[in-house]
Amino acid sequence: MKNCLMFCLLVVSFLSVNCSNSDNNQLNNVITPEMLEAKKAEVMTLINNASCNGTCNYIAFGSKPCGGPKEYLLFSSAVNLAQLEDLVAEYNEMEHQFNIQTNAISDCAVVLPPNTIACVDGSCMIIN
Structure with missing residues (x-):
């Protein structure tokens, strides 16, 4: 009987710890506007630190x-592409989670990529 009681207490303790940990994990996964701004600043710093050398x-x-992107960012081929792709993927996932958390809505308009881009005076620009 004593062993059964100890086992039950152990199971209850284990389950309560798991519940507490999952609550903490949910709190740790909350995306804030400040987190999004910081990640966007990181992306923009990477892009802005590389002037174009003719290819954008x-x-x-x-x-x-x-669903879909909010916009398209232009960047020089001098940017570390793997690093940029990683940062953008992190930002996109963070914003996706933020949209879910806040029940965000949008106009659902499809944002198309630019047709023609070029390097003009050291900056990548859309050419119409």
Whole structure:
């Protein structure tokens, strides 16, 4: 009987610890506007630190609540592409989670990538 009681107490203790940990994990996964701004600043710093050398490209950035990117960022081929892709993927996932947390809505308009981009005076620009 004593062993059974100890076992029950152990199970209850284990379950209560697991519940507490999952609550803490949920709190740790909350995305704030400040976190999004900090990550965006990191992306923009990487892009802005590399002037174009004649070749430019673009990357889908952000996550609309309806799906798809919010915008496209232009960047020079001098940017470390792997690092940029990693940072943008982190930002996009963070914004996706933020949209879920806040029940965000949007116009659901499809944002198209730029047709023509070029390096003009050391900066990547959209050419119409």
